[in-house]
Amino acid sequence: MQPFTQCTGIVVPIDRPNVDTDAIIPKQFLKSIKRSGFGPNLFDTWRYLDEGVAGADCSSRPLNPEFVLNQPRYRGASILLGRDNFGCGSSREHAPWALLDFGIRVVVAPSFADIFYNNSAKNGLLLVTLDAAVIDGLFRAVLASPGYQLAIDLATQTVTTPTGEAHQFAIDAAIKHRLLNGLDDIGLTLQDAELIRAFESERQRVAPWLFC
Amino acid sequence: MAGKTLYDKIWDAHVVRTYDDGTALIYIDRHLVHEVTSPQAFEGLQLAGRKLWRRDANVAVSDHNVPTVDQRNVTDPIARLQLETLKANCGLHRITHFDVGDPRQGIVHVMGPEQGLSLPGMTIVCGDSHTSTNGALGALAFGIGTSEVEHVLATQCLVLRKAANMRVRFDGVPSTGVGAKDLVLALIGKIGTAGATGHSIEYAGSAIERMTLAERMTVCNMSIEAGARAGMVAVDDTTLSYLEGRPYAPKGALWQQAVASWRDLHSDTDAHFDREVVVDAALLAPQVTWGTSPEMVVPVTGRVPDAAAEADPVRREGLRHALAYMDLKPGTAITDIAIDKVFIGSCTNSRLEDLRAAAAVIRGRQRAANVRQVLVVPGSGLVKQQAEAEGLDRVFRDAGFEWRDPGCSMCLGMNPDQLAPGERCAATSNRNFEGRQGRGSRTHLVSPAMAAAAAIAGHFVDIRNWN
Ligand code: SF4
Numbered sequence: 001m002q003p004f005t006q007c008t009g010i011v012v013p014i015d016r017p018n019v020d021t022d023a024i025i026p027k028q029f030l031k032s033i034k035r036s037g038f039g040p041n042l043f044d045t046w047r048y049l050d051e052g053v054a055g056a057d058c059s060s061r062p063l064n065p066e067f068v069l070n071q072p073r074y075r076g077a078s079i080l081l082g083r084d085n086f087g088c089g090s091s092r093e094h095a096p097w098a099l100l101d102f103g104i105r106v107v108v109a110p111s112f113a114d115i116f117y118n119n120s121a122k123n124g125l126l127l128v129t130l131d132a133a134v135i136d137g138l139f140r141a142v143l144a145s146p147g148y149q150l151a152i153d154l155a156t157q158t159v160t161t162p163t164g165e166a167h168q169f170a171i172d173a174a175i176k177h178r179l180l181n182g183l184d185d186i187g188l189t190l191q192d193a194e195l196i197r198a199f200e201s202e203r204q205r206v207a208p209w210l211f212c
Numbered sequence: 213m214a215g216k217t218l219y220d221k222i223w224d225a226h227v228v229r230t231y232d233d234g235t236a237l238i239y240i241d242r243h244l245v246h247e248v249t250s251p252q253a254f255e256g257l258q259l260a261g262r263k264l265w266r267r268d269a270n271v272a273v274s275d276h277n278v279p280t281v282d283q284r285n286v287t288d289p290i291a292r293l294q295l296e297t298l299k300a301n302c303g304l305h306r307i308t309h310f311d312v313g314d315p316r317q318g319i320v321h322v323m324g325p326e327q328g329l330s331l332p333g334m335t336i337v338c339g340d341s342h343t344s345t346n347g348a349l350g351a352l353a354f355g356i357g358t359s360e361v362e363h364v365l366a367t368q369c370l371v372l373r374k375a376a377n378m379r380v381r382f383d384g385v386p387s388t389g390v391g392a393k394d395l396v397l398a399l400i401g402k403i404g405t406a407g408a409t410g411h412s413i414e415y416a417g418s419a420i421e422r423m424t425l426a427e428r429m430t431v432c433n434m435s436i437e438a439g440a441r442a443g444m445v446a447v448d449d450t451t452l453s454y455l456e457g458r459p460y461a462p463k464g465a466l467w468q469q470a471v472a473s474w475r476d477l478h479s480d481t482d483a484h485f486d487r488e489v490v491v492d493a494a495l496l497a498p499q500v501t502w503g504t505s506p507e508m509v510v511p512v513t514g515r516v517p518d519a520a521a522e523a524d525p526v527r528r529e530g531l532r533h534a535l536a537y538m539d540l541k542p543g544t545a546i547t548d549i550a551i552d553k554v555f556i557g558s559c560t561n562s563r564l565e566d567l568r569a570a571a572a573v574i575r576g577r578q579r580a581a582n583v584r585q586v587l588v589v590p591g592s593g594l595v596k597q598q599a600e601a602e603g604l605d606r607v608f609r610d611a612g613f614e615w616r617d618p619g620c621s622m623c624l625g626m627n628p629d630q631l632a633p634g635e636r637c638a639a640t641s642n643r644n645f646e647g648r649q650g651r652g653s654r655t656h657l658v659s660p661a662m663a664a665a666a667a668i669a670g671h672f673v674d675i676r677n678w679n
Pocket of ligand 1: 275276319320321340342558559560619620623624641642
């Protein structure tokens, strides 16, 4: 996993609650056997005017000019600003893969759905939870000034606005440690391989029917 | 000290170690695999040069992409590659794989219990949120993401934080025509789709005790639509008689030994639940969803709600949006909603009992003229065989329904079975999200009997007084 320390970048606002993983990356793209290449289909239904087909080239498809990701002022955005319950619905890990592949490194919202939160953490996508009132203010600021940027620092757990205003955010200590160091979850667990083996032989002794 | 809940007992029996941050390393007994969420996990394993930890804990099946007519003829090259990748990965790692053509092939959550691969007291995972279905057997079963699939392949464990305990009691005797699907839809309507977030649900009460295993699976299946990752039911004689003799269930002396240990798989009488919800099953009518979230549900005797009556502005906007997407007018009686298509299938309602319930309603009748297509899709090849042995396929065919091969089918439209834009469908599946059954599709979730009756009438009917 790529480590996350800090990120300064353009903010793109998606102003609706309950953005589900079906919207982030529609089902027809789940047929891919790769982790990469989902970026062009991020928010496919909202982003294009035609129907998205898996494996097709997106460069000549008609864009929906209304959708924020298509507006020139948000080009190159690496921070997504969202509303409540971002990432709800199916457990597809393709959702954080698509956001990352597009170039998003941080999502800032008042709340996130459970499985999406876990899946993001495992892929180095930082999710920042801030007060709904603070988020409201950020939405206003982003809309008011083209090219609006935020600076996010994981070590100090702060989001800093262009005027120097700093907002503190909370994060699970274990997730922070893994993100900062780009730690590989499986590598960490395998350090306990002996314990797992011991547990397994004991389980085989008390519940032998699970091992036939 | 308070007693333990069923969830506490299974959790405690699987803790390999605990960490300072409050998480624990949990051992996984069974890992079920399908083609959609596994390829990147196998690839990750290979790239890191890691080995599969325990081969026999894994069993794979192809389901999401499999066509339900002419199963082997997968015309979409991308879907075909995904199916072939599963086959290749299983071959490489020597994992048992029920491929197309094997009678055991079917929807992963139907196949696991049917084969006796899912057993009481187990921790069971699969890269699919409806893994909770297996909890009906008194197991801790939940869906995981692809990184976690790789984690299980490599270590047979997951790092997890324990959930809170919630008990849902369904008391009373439901009226004839009101089934397991109606009970769970009513629950979701009551607590909402985030109602059980952070909790593991145990279903209890006299209505659950009287249910067959198939019905309990229907209830546990939709735990995720109530916000919970896992839902479960205590082990009783119904569980044991369901399992005895299943291909992968223990036999002989091992069976006796297993049963003795499974007898403890219930919550202690003094166990503490962080939350309890009670539903009077005797008062429920058949349920029909009208909107784009499973919580947007009303009794069949009800009407489509009016967004203007909602006080909360965010919710009001949500209702408005759903009404527009579903093209419904507030105040419309549910029984006045005409439908275009019917789908009977999915991991929620594609077991033999579901097909029997649907067939019982339609015997000797014809599909309504306005209903363009009715798909009946058994959950596995074995369900299909048994249904045919009972002559159910004839009943469906005679009524003008299509009798298909097993798979996920029109539940999510990753295969050729999809709705056209704007089409309205009575479906026995579990999600009615925008576009779930195809771009612009409109889904109403109902029980198998309600779906079959709607196919005959051309609109929803209250099967309690319909004949
Ligand atoms: S039937 Fe539907 S919900 Fe069930 S596993 Fe298949 S796609 Fe998922």
